Amino acid sequence: xxEQMVRSIVEQVVHKLQEQTEQNSVPIAVSARHVHxxxxxxxxxxxxxxxxxxxxxxxxxxxxxxxxxxxxxxxKGSIERVRVLGPVRNATQVEISLTDALKIGIKPPxxxxxxxxxxxxxxxxxxxxxxxxxxxxxxxxxHIHMSVEDGQRFNVADGEKVTVVISSERxxxxxxxxxxxxxxxxxxxxxxxxxxxxAAVSGVVTGTLLKGTTTS
Amino acid sequence: xxEQMVRSIVEQVVHKLQEQTEQNSVPIAVSARHVHxxxxxxxxxxxxxxxxxxxxxxxxxxxxxxxxxxxxxxxKGSIERVRVLGPVRNATQVEISLTDALKIGIKPPxxxxxxxxxxxxxxxxxxxxxxxxxxxxxxxxxHIHMSVEDGQRFNVADGEKVTVVISSERxxxxxxxxxxxxxxxxxxxxxxxxxxxxAAVSGVVTGTLLKGTTTS
Numbered sequence: 006x007x008e009q010m011v012r013s014i015v016e017q018v019v020h021k022l023q024e025q026t027e028q029n030s031v032p033i034a035v036s037a038r039h040v041h042x043x044x045x046x047x048x049x050x051x052x053x054x055x056x057x058x059x060x061x062x063x064x065x066x067x068x069x070x071x072x073x074x075x076x077x078x079x080x081k082g083s084i085e086r087v088r089v090l091g092p093v094r095n096a097t098q099v100e101i102s103l104t105d106a107l108k109i110g111i112k113p114p115x116x117x118x119x120x121x122x123x124x125x126x127x128x129x130x131x132x133x134x135x136x137x138x139x140x141x142x143x144x145x146x147x148h149i150h151m152s153v154e155d156g157q158r159f160n161v162a163d164g165e166k167v168t169v170v171i172s173s174e175r176x177x178x179x180x181x182x183x184x185x186x187x188x189x190x191x192x193x194x195x196x197x198x199x200x201x202x203x204a205a206v207s208g209v210v211t212g213t214l215l216k217g218t219t220t221s
Numbered sequence: 222x223x224e225q226m227v228r229s230i231v232e233q234v235v236h237k238l239q240e241q242t243e244q245n246s247v248p249i250a251v252s253a254r255h256v257h258x259x260x261x262x263x264x265x266x267x268x269x270x271x272x273x274x275x276x277x278x279x280x281x282x283x284x285x286x287x288x289x290x291x292x293x294x295x296x297k298g299s300i301e302r303v304r305v306l307g308p309v310r311n312a313t314q315v316e317i318s319l320t321d322a323l324k325i326g327i328k329p330p331x332x333x334x335x336x337x338x339x340x341x342x343x344x345x346x347x348x349x350x351x352x353x354x355x356x357x358x359x360x361x362x363x364h365i366h367m368s369v370e371d372g373q374r375f376n377v378a379d380g381e382k383v384t385v386v387i388s389s390e391r392x393x394x395x396x397x398x399x400x401x402x403x404x405x406x407x408x409x410x411x412x413x414x415x416x417x418x419x420a421a422v423s424g425v426v427t428g429t430l431l432k433g434t435t436t437s
Contacts, residue, residue: 014230103418104320115390115421144421147391174331175363177419178394202319203393203419205331205360 029159029214031149031169033194034064035201038105039088040075040129041098046138050075050131057091064193065150067092076130077101077142081110083130099127099142102199106144116143117183145197148183149214150190159214162186169194169212175205179212245375245430247365247385249410250280251417254321255304256291256345257314262354266291266347273307280409281366283308292346293317293358297326299346315343315358318415322360332359333399361413364399365430366406375430378402385410385428391421395428 047055051073058072073089077099084105098121099113106113106125113125125142128135149169151159161167163186170178179200194212201207263271267289274288289305293315300321314337315329322329322341329341341358344351365385367375377383379402386394395416410428417423 102320103421104318104414107418176396178396180392180394198320199415199418202323202415205319 030211031194031214032192033169033171033196033206033210033212035207036100036145036195036197037088038077038084038099038101038198039070039090040077040100041090041094043095043097044093046097046129046136047093049134049136050129052133055133057089057093059091063090064191066189066191073131077105077109078128078130079106079109079111082108083128084109096121097129097136097138097141099129099138100145100197101142102197103144104199106142111142113142113144115146117146117148117185118143145195146183147179147181147194147196147200148185149192149194150185150187151192152190153186153188155190155192156184156186159184160216161214168215168217170215171204171206171210171212173204173206173210175203177204178215182214246427247410247430248408249385249387249412249422249426249428251423252316252361252411252413253304254293254300254315254317254414255286255306256293256316257306257310259311259313260309262313262345262352263309265350265352266345268349271349273305273309275307279306280407282405282407289347293321293325294344294346295322295325295327298324299344300325312337313345313352313354313357315345315354316361316413317358318413319360320415322358327358329358329360331362333362333364333401334359361411362399363395363397363410363412363416364401365408365410366401366403367408368406369402369404371406371408372400372402375400376432377430384431384433386431387420387422387426387428389420389422389426391419393420394431398430 059069060072061070069091071089071091074086076083076085077087111125111127121141124140127138127142129138161184165184166181168178168180169182275285276288277286279285285307287305287307290302292299292301293303327341327343337357340356343354343358345354377400381400382397384394384396385398
């Protein structure tokens with residue numbers, strides 16, 4: 006290859022990357038620690054016939070932050086005022102950061118939401134009662150919710166892993182970002198507070214979706 | 222370009238990347254929150270004529286973790302038992318994570334160690350006294366210490382920014398990693414606990430140094 010050809014290839018690659026940056030912009034939301042509860046556990050923690058109180062809509066349709074909070078306790082400590090998200094689910098699930106986990110002495114696995122079999126245990130404490138949750142504590146695997154149409158636009162399939170670059174003051178490329186496609190979803194990447202702080206981002210930010218990941 | 226040529230170029234790139242991965246391995250250490258103190262501040266916090274007590278050597282020659290700890294306080298809270306590192310320095314410097322900063326209500330800038338002019342304020346509390354530290358609180362910019370020889374081996378210069386890829390369960394590429402070269406340094410990348418948790422690494426890990434960064 007002569008220099009002329011190398012230059013031409015580099016220019017094409019740079020141009021392609023610029024195109025991708027413009028087209029493949031993904032909004033990113035930071036998920037603070039939170040708890041999804043089953044109706045049975047709502048009853049134990051908050052009392053008989055209790056129903057979660059709507060506080061604010063979340064970006065995913067039908068999901069909301071509730072007024073209610075609980076305390077999460079592990080072997081080494083506890084975290085108070087952890088937000089409950091609604092609506093109620095079939096199984097209780099606690100999503101915390103690794104920083105939280107180390108602080109309270111829990112070893113949750115890195116999992117996709119809903120995949121809680123054999124995950125970590127904790128104690129949940131509410132105003133009317135408490136639960137020893139045998140399993141359900143996870144660190145959420147970063148992921149991007151998107152509609153079928155978004156999937157076509159980004160040329161990605163449900164379950165595919167991609168890379169997302171955040172060009173902040175502390176720029177990071179997150180690899181192995183899971184694509185989750187459903188017509189119920191609004192396009193948004195979810196990262197936890199450790200990931201947000203590692204990239205020094207907060208509030209509303211965007212990332213650039215790149216096909217492929219270094220590890221697959 | 223025909224397919225044959227594209228295939229050949231891709232093979233060359235993949236081969237080059239594999240070579241880089243093997244040769245450009247960098248040990249990574251996680252820096253927990255810590256405090257460097259001036260002798261004047263040691264005296265205020267621990268008493269007259271007080272000298273820091275050696276607890277354990279750190280990887281960088283001459284640096285050590287002291288037995289002493291202090292409390293760091295901000296507007297919203299405090300963190301107890303923050304390790305003091307020795308030896309004493311000309312100016313007191315507090316290095317915390319963004320998670321810590323948000324928790325105690327401080328807004329430290331992202332800075333290289335030693336660059337504390339106009340950085341954030343906090344209160345430091347010791348067993349014999351306390352200080353209102355006007356400036357000195359920073360979030361440490363990720364960086365790689367290396368010797369002049371390491372710099373030649375990696376083909377990087379002091380002050381250059383590179384990318385380091387961590388191939389963990391939560392794979393991440395950190396861009397804008399600052400190279401710091403001195404004959405006093407042992408080759409080691411330093412990241413803070415947010416960055417470590419975002420990559421789900423702890424203890425002794427290695428990354429792969431790649432020339433260049435997406436943002437420069």
